[in-house]
Amino acid sequence: xxxxxxxxxxxxxxxxxxxxxxxxxxxxxxxxxxxxxxxxxxxxxxxxxxxxxxxxxxxxxxxxxxxxxxxxxxxxxxxxxxxxxxxxxxxxxxxxxxxxxxxxxxxxxxxxxxxxxxxxxxxxxxxxxxxxxxxxxxxxxxxxxxxxxxxxxxxxxxxxxxxxxxxxxxxxxxxxxxxxxxxxxxxxxxxxxxxxxxxxxxxxxxxxxxxxxxxxxxxxxxxxxxxxxxxxxxxxxxxxxxxxxxxxxxxxxxxxxxxxxxxxxxxxxxxxxxxxxxxxxxxxxxxxxxxxxxxxxxxxxxxxxxxxxxxxxxxxxxxxxxxxxxxxx
Amino acid sequence: xxxxxxxxxxxxxxxxxxxxxxxxxxxxxxxxxxxxxxxxxxxxxxxxxxxxxxxxxxxxxxxxxxxxxxxxxxxxxxxxxxxxxxxxxxxxxxxxxxxxxxxxxxxxxxxxxxxxxxxxxxxxxxxxxxxxxxxxxxxxxxxxxxxxxxxxxxxxxxxxxxxxxxxxxxxxxxxxxxxxxxxxxxxxxxxxxxxxxxxxxxxxxxxxxxxxxxxxxxxxxxxxxxxxxxxxxxxxxxxxxxxxxxxxxxxxxxxxxxxxxxxxxxxxxxxxxxxxxxxxxxxxxxxxxxxxxxxxxxxxxxxxxx
Numbered sequence: 001x002x003x004x005x006x007x008x009x010x011x012x013x014x015x016x017x018x019x020x021x022x023x024x025x026x027x028x029x030x031x032x033x034x035x036x037x038x039x040x041x042x043x044x045x046x047x048x049x050x051x052x053x054x055x056x057x058x059x060x061x062x063x064x065x066x067x068x069x070x071x072x073x074x075x076x077x078x079x080x081x082x083x084x085x086x087x088x089x090x091x092x093x094x095x096x097x098x099x100x101x102x103x104x105x106x107x108x109x110x111x112x113x114x115x116x117x118x119x120x121x122x123x124x125x126x127x128x129x130x131x132x133x134x135x136x137x138x139x140x141x142x143x144x145x146x147x148x149x150x151x152x153x154x155x156x157x158x159x160x161x162x163x164x165x166x167x168x169x170x171x172x173x174x175x176x177x178x179x180x181x182x183x184x185x186x187x188x189x190x191x192x193x194x195x196x197x198x199x200x201x202x203x204x205x206x207x208x209x210x211x212x213x214x215x216x217x218x219x220x221x222x223x224x225x226x227x228x229x230x231x232x233x234x235x236x237x238x239x240x241x242x243x244x245x246x247x248x249x250x251x252x253x254x255x256x257x258x259x260x261x262x263x264x265x266x267x268x269x270x271x272x273x274x275x276x277x278x279x280x281x282x283x284x285x286x287x288x289x290x291x292x293x294x295x296x297x298x299x300x301x302x303x304x305x306x307x308x309x310x311x312x313x314x315x316x317x318x319x320x321x322x323x324x325x326x327x328x329x
Numbered sequence: 330x331x332x333x334x335x336x337x338x339x340x341x342x343x344x345x346x347x348x349x350x351x352x353x354x355x356x357x358x359x360x361x362x363x364x365x366x367x368x369x370x371x372x373x374x375x376x377x378x379x380x381x382x383x384x385x386x387x388x389x390x391x392x393x394x395x396x397x398x399x400x401x402x403x404x405x406x407x408x409x410x411x412x413x414x415x416x417x418x419x420x421x422x423x424x425x426x427x428x429x430x431x432x433x434x435x436x437x438x439x440x441x442x443x444x445x446x447x448x449x450x451x452x453x454x455x456x457x458x459x460x461x462x463x464x465x466x467x468x469x470x471x472x473x474x475x476x477x478x479x480x481x482x483x484x485x486x487x488x489x490x491x492x493x494x495x496x497x498x499x500x501x502x503x504x505x506x507x508x509x510x511x512x513x514x515x516x517x518x519x520x521x522x523x524x525x526x527x528x529x530x531x532x533x534x535x536x537x538x539x540x541x542x543x544x545x546x547x548x549x550x551x552x553x554x555x556x557x558x559x560x561x562x563x564x565x566x567x568x569x570x571x572x573x574x575x576x577x578x579x580x581x582x583x584x585x586x587x588x589x590x591x592x593x594x595x596x597x598x599x600x601x602x603x604x605x606x607x608x609x610x611x612x613x614x615x616x617x618x619x620x621x622x623x624x625x626x627x628x629x630x631x632x633x634x635x
Contacts, residue, residue: 098398105479157457157601175482177475179404182482189489190597199591211597291499297490297511301457301601 044307054171058221061086062252062264066119066280073276079248082266082276086250090225091219096178096196099106102222104174107293114252116167116236117279127277128241134272138241145239151316152238157300159188159211161234163249163267166281171295174261174283181217181224194226202231209233209245224253236267242259244271259285311313355523358389361552361564365419365578368564372576378548378568381576382527385520385550392518392525394496396478399553401522403474406593407583408468410560416467416536417579426541427577434572438541445539450613452538457600459488459509461534463549463567466581467621471595474553474561474583481517481524486595494526501529509533509545524553559585 016255049208063069096102112118117127119278126138144150154160168187175182179197184190194215201207201214213231217224229248236243247269256262263281267273286293362368365458375381399611411418416429424442427600444450454460460468471486479497484490494515499505501514513531517524526549533545556562558580567577586593 101397105477159597159599175475175477177404177477182475184491189491191484191489191491193595195591195594197591202592202594206592211599212593290494291497292502292506294495294502295460295493295513299459299511 020170032275041260058223058254061090061220061223061225068280069264069266069280070278073268073278076276077268079227079250079266079268079276080229082250082268083225086102086225086252087218090220093159093196094226096176096219098178101178102176104176104255104261107286107288107295108172108174108261109286110167110169110172111282111284112167114167114169114239116163116240117277118282119280127279128236129274129277130241131272131274133280134241137328142239148325149313150238151311153234154188155316157188160185161211162215162228162231163215163243163247163265164234164236165190165212166251166263166265166279167237167240171286171293172283173295176224185300186295188300194224196224201227214247218315222255224251226253240270241272243267243269245269261285261306357523359385359520359523359525359552360388365580368566368580369576369578372566372568372578375576378527378529378576381550381566381568382525385525385552386518388524389518389520392440392520393567394478394498395519400476400478403555403561405473405585406588406595407472407474407561407585409469409472410582410584414469414537414539416463416466416540417577418582419579424539426536427559427579428567429577430540430541431572431574431576434541441542442539444614449613449618450538451611451614453534454488455616456594457488457513459490461532462492462513462515462528463531463543463547463565464534464536465490465492465512465564466563466565467537467540471586471593472583473595476524484595486598487596488600494524496524499525513548520552522554524551526551526553530615541572543569543573544566546571561585 030270061197062072064125073082076085113120115126120127125135125142130138141150165183165185168190170186172186173182173184175184178196180195181194183192183194190210190212192206192215194217194218197217199216201216209229209232210230211232213228215226215228217226227248227250231243231245231247233242233245233247235241247267249265249267251266252264261283263283265277265281266277267277267279269277362371372381375384412620413422415421415426420427426438430438459465464483465483468485468487468490473482473484475482477494481494481496483492483494483617490512492512492515494517496517496519499516501516507514507530509532510530511532513528515525515526515528519525528551529548531543531545531547532546533543535542547567549568550566552564554562554564563583565579565581565583567573567579
């Protein structure tokens with residue numbers, strides 16, 4: 001049941017507590033399944049996939065409460081395992097029908113502070129359960145940031161990459177087509193492609209780290225479930241932990257109401273995380289009744305300050321100017 | 330069969346044909362001539378791109394707004410055909426374009442071609458700038474065309490270059506709010522399964538490296554259509570009074586790539602990842618790449634990579 005075996009008493013206690021949470025979550029999950037889909041008794045970790053007619057559809061695929069969702073993530077060793085379990089629970093998913101497409105049109109904007117977990121409290125280092133090295137790295141970068149020493153690859157027009165993509169600001173479009181969903185962020189024209197045509201990830205021999213990794217998904221009702229792997233190492237946000245290229249993640253996307261899309265995210269990274277990091281992202285619809293709001297090409301290099309190099313101390317050097325005051329002569 | 334019943338039969342056949350011509354999925358109501366010369370002449374009938382677009386819109390009775398199930402299937406990954414970078418594929422291998430240029434832009438082009446012969450060349454793309462429209466039409470690499478009920482997305486892999494064509498009935502941006510944009514402002518309507526587009530509000534640019542320049546008065550009308558399982562065609566009329574003495578009609582073709590095992594995937598294009606992509610335009614209009622020159626090393630004995 002554990003994500004990573006531990007050999008200390010503290011770890012054992014933690015495991016025990018985690019198991020209790022899991023048991024509670026499991027009970028809630030079974031209850032929610034029974035409500036939404038009579039006869040679908042399988043749990044996400046269950047071996048047998050329910051028959052398609054008994055599959056769990058839509059938002060009921062995952063439990064409602066945050067603690068239960070955290071516990072759900074804890075049941076699996078990787079995003080791939082969680083994805084497979086959810087897919088089994090959904091009976092493999094069902095292709096979208098052209099006469100019943102989810103309406104995710106319009107512009108959207110993320111809600112929350114510039115941190116990967118919007119639920120993080122002020123003063124809190126992070127809600128992620130970090131391995132010692134990743135924690136030390138975050139503490140060091142936080143301290144440097146307070147002193148004005150900071151470098152962000154975005155300053156040099158590099159892509160935020162995934163999963164940071166989920167947390168960056170500016171406008172977004174979510175373009176749903178039967179075989180592919182395009183998740184667009186205005187920043188740097190970042191376009192994630194989620195293949196929902198039944199294809200698998202590339203074979204391991206052909207896989208190499210990418211800014212946005214490789215995303216496959218399936219639909220169950222109007223719920224989109226995504227698995228992403230093959231990412232490049234990066235940071236969850238400027239003041240957030242780093243992650244390794246071993247990261248893989250599962251997302252469950254739902255339109256909650258006319259103005260809101262909610263995304264449950266489970267990030268797994270055995271290199272930096274001691275357990276999967278569950279966060280909830282929310283995107284709000286941007287009013288555009290007169291159609292005046294339009295997205296244009298984001299040419300990052302147009303700003304001459306956007307040639308920024310990282311200094312040896314980890315700070316940022318902008319092109320053709322420094323932050324030191326000119327000599328008073 | 331009596332004359333009357335024969336007439337009735339003909340009327341039924343004609344009515345059926347007419348109904349088929351206006352039903353969604355039919356070829357559309359806009360009448361397009363068959364030859365390139367006629368297409369060019371059609372462009373000449375209108376003083377502006379908006380005039381031509383309005384004419385098409387009138388012929389299509391305002392056009393249609395298609396629902397998801399009525400949209401054409403343009404899925405897949407395409408690339409421009411042929412491999413030539415000339416804006417007009419019919420130009421062949423000659424140096425001069427098929428466009429009718431004004432004297433000023435003709436001179437600009439000839440001067441540029443002379444500089445290129447002497448290896449003096451600068452292309453904003455080298456510094457990761459987007460090509461802009463209408464050059465967008467001619468770029469190589471992979472493309473996706475994504476119709477949705479209110480917006481059609483025309484995607485080019487290179488520098489993640491996405492054109493948005495609004496087909497939800499909105500007009501262009503009011504004149505007071507306009508300013509030049511790389512891909513301009515595109516509105517359109519569906520005529521059967523053909524997409525008719527009008528684009529204005531563009532930045533000045535060039536059709537390609539060894540092609541003419543255009544001003545920020547440039548506007549285009551395009552008619553996009555999937556003509557068979559593997560080919561998309563775009564009929565394009567370019568209007569630009571400062572550079573063209575008459576509208577420039579060209580036909581672009583994009584071929585769908587075979588992808589039976591669905592292994593073909595488009596990834597994020599991080600132009601800056603190539604450290605040569607910090608390129609400065611020199612005083613004489615050439616390109617200076619970062620940290621190296623095109624001059625030969627001073628001494629053959631100099632170590633490689635210095």
